[in-house]
Amino acid sequence: MRAMPKDLAGGEQGQQSRFPPAIRFDRVSKSFASAGGRAAVLALQDISFTVEPATFVALLGPSGCGKTTILRLADGLIRGDTGKVEVFGAPPKPGPNIGFVFQTFRLIPWASVQDNVEFALKGPLFSQAERRERANRHLELVGLAEFRHAYPGELSGGMKQRVALARALATEPDILLMDEPFASIDAQTRELMRIELMRIWTDRRPVVLFVTHSVDEAIILADRILLLSPRPGRTVKTIEVELERPRWAYDARAEPRYVELRSFLSERMRELVLSDPSSEFYGRDLAPPADR
Amino acid sequence: MIWVYRLGFLALLVVLWILAAQQFGRNVVPTPLATFEAAQRLIAEGRLLSALGASLTVYLSGYALAIVCAIPVGVVMGGFRILGKTLEIYVFALAATPRVAFIPLIIVIMGLGVDAKVFIIFLGALMPILINTYAGVLAVDDELVEMARSVGSSRQRIFISIVLPSAVPFVVAGMRLGATIGLINTVVAELYTAVSGLGGLLAIYGNTFRMAEYFVVVITLAMVGVVVTEVLRHFETRLARWRGAN
Numbered sequence: 460m461r462a463m464p465k466d467l468a469g470g471e472q473g474q475q476s477r478f479p480p481a482i483r484f485d486r487v488s489k490s491f492a493s494a495g496g497r498a499a500v501l502a503l504q505d506i507s508f509t510v511e512p513a514t515f516v517a518l519l520g521p522s523g524c525g526k527t528t529i530l531r532l533a534d535g536l537i538r539g540d541t542g543k544v545e546v547f548g549a550p551p552k553p554g555p556n557i558g559f560v561f562q563t564f565r566l567i568p569w570a571s572v573q574d575n576v577e578f579a580l581k582g583p584l585f586s587q588a589e590r591r592e593r594a595n596r597h598l599e600l601v602g603l604a605e606f607r608h609a610y611p612g613e614l615s616g617g618m619k620q621r622v623a624l625a626r627a628l629a630t631e632p633d634i635l636l637m638d639e640p641f642a643s644i645d646a647q648t649r650e651l652m653r654i655e656l657m658r659i660w661t662d663r664r665p666v667v668l669f670v671t672h673s674v675d676e677a678i679i680l681a682d683r684i685l686l687l688s689p690r691p692g693r694t695v696k697t698i699e700v701e702l703e704r705p706r707w708a709y710d711a712r713a714e715p716r717y718v719e720l721r722s723f724l725s726e727r728m729r730e731l732v733l734s735d736p737s738s739e740f741y742g743r744d745l746a747p748p749a750d751r
Numbered sequence: 752m753i754w755v756y757r758l759g760f761l762a763l764l765v766v767l768w769i770l771a772a773q774q775f776g777r778n779v780v781p782t783p784l785a786t787f788e789a790a791q792r793l794i795a796e797g798r799l800l801s802a803l804g805a806s807l808t809v810y811l812s813g814y815a816l817a818i819v820c821a822i823p824v825g826v827v828m829g830g831f832r833i834l835g836k837t838l839e840i841y842v843f844a845l846a847a848t849p850r851v852a853f854i855p856l857i858i859v860i861m862g863l864g865v866d867a868k869v870f871i872i873f874l875g876a877l878m879p880i881l882i883n884t885y886a887g888v889l890a891v892d893d894e895l896v897e898m899a900r901s902v903g904s905s906r907q908r909i910f911i912s913i914v915l916p917s918a919v920p921f922v923v924a925g926m927r928l929g930a931t932i933g934l935i936n937t938v939v940a941e942l943y944t945a946v947s948g949l950g951g952l953l954a955i956y957g958n959t960f961r962m963a964e965y966f967v968v969v970i971t972l973a974m975v976g977v978v979v980t981e982v983l984r985h986f987e988t989r990l991a992r993w994r995g996a997n
Contacts, residue, residue: 534901536897536900536901552903553900553901553902553903554902554903555902555903557901559898559901559902561894561898563894565894565895565897565898567895567912567913567916568993569916569917569991569993570993578899578902578912579902581902581904581908582903610992610993611993612993626902630902
């Protein structure tokens, strides 16, 4: 599985690959006006990476490293200041081929669960009947078929996020952008949601860009982890996660590779926070005792 | 359950009323019984109902006109930021000016008839609805707008399916404010222009010290206010059924 994209690429940068990568960031920088409105704050600096089709990528980093900005750039919601973002060889445009799952669910409160899912299907692409059918099918996929007439306010956090997931999946997009989707869900539900996501991903194989600040979440879900530094966001390291799939079928956390990756990434994450001048932990000595 | 408390409070008010009648004398504050008898008389003569009809006609005309004008203007001001920013200070200035100040001008231009009355009511009810609609459109949840953009919605569709529905609670709150101010302006208009309707009865009975009849008119006005705001409250809860669970 992993070898295939490299074969397609036909050697290191040598010739143009036959297929453009699913997502390509080429030295992308982005700054925002600060809250005071005076100075521009650099959110991303020279971000470059490519993602081949059917790959699950985790964007891992402490808060303030522009992970969400990367997703918004990849969806075409915003444009970079410099550099180039391409999705399947063209500038990205928000729409049915890119699904977006937000941390705060972003369900329409006055619309039923069914209407919320169908919201992503409006437009000339789908007939009324097809909208209905797809919404039903995807609500079944996330196990919420019997809640289709409920309003979001009547659902728990985990259920809301499953509705949001159904909405993002309903168009059967090639790319799924997920912004800390399980961060505001309780730990037990989060664990099950991860399995749910792995199950769906195994079946459909969209490209996933999954933003998280949880080392465990990144390792258990992703094929590849991009470790990002805060202020400005930069790629520090790219790590391939070579754990066998499906990972929910065995205790992946007990694998030596998992343990090794986990301690490495946790260590790097801690360093990144401690060396970030705007962090509340900046400069504190939180290294474990050496004689341990 | 709340109705039990409300009725209890009503009983307390009646007791206070009786005490006031004893304190100030019946010529100033009539007893509840005298007021009730006056109400029966006024209804039997048909004067109360015809005055109520006249008042409700101008009130509802002016109020409806205010709704029809204020909502589109508020929506347009909220939809086009530059237009909204340009006009808002003038809207706020007009909202802060006591509308009574315009009455002499309105009488000079429109006379003392129904037109002038409807316009005075319109002017009173317009501003709260307009300002609330404008605020409602501006208060849209940016996260929902971004979600709609991410599924590829056009600006037009975002406005219709996200911005306008989210402004509805604000609009209805504005309509409730407008209804109250409109009712106040109804009486004001009936006192200042050609004397008619409930405001007219108020003037006649007030000037001739027929306090029992005068009280009947005051209570009728209060009841109109309660009915109108309750209808709008009902409308509000129906529109916001999805809120119930939160």
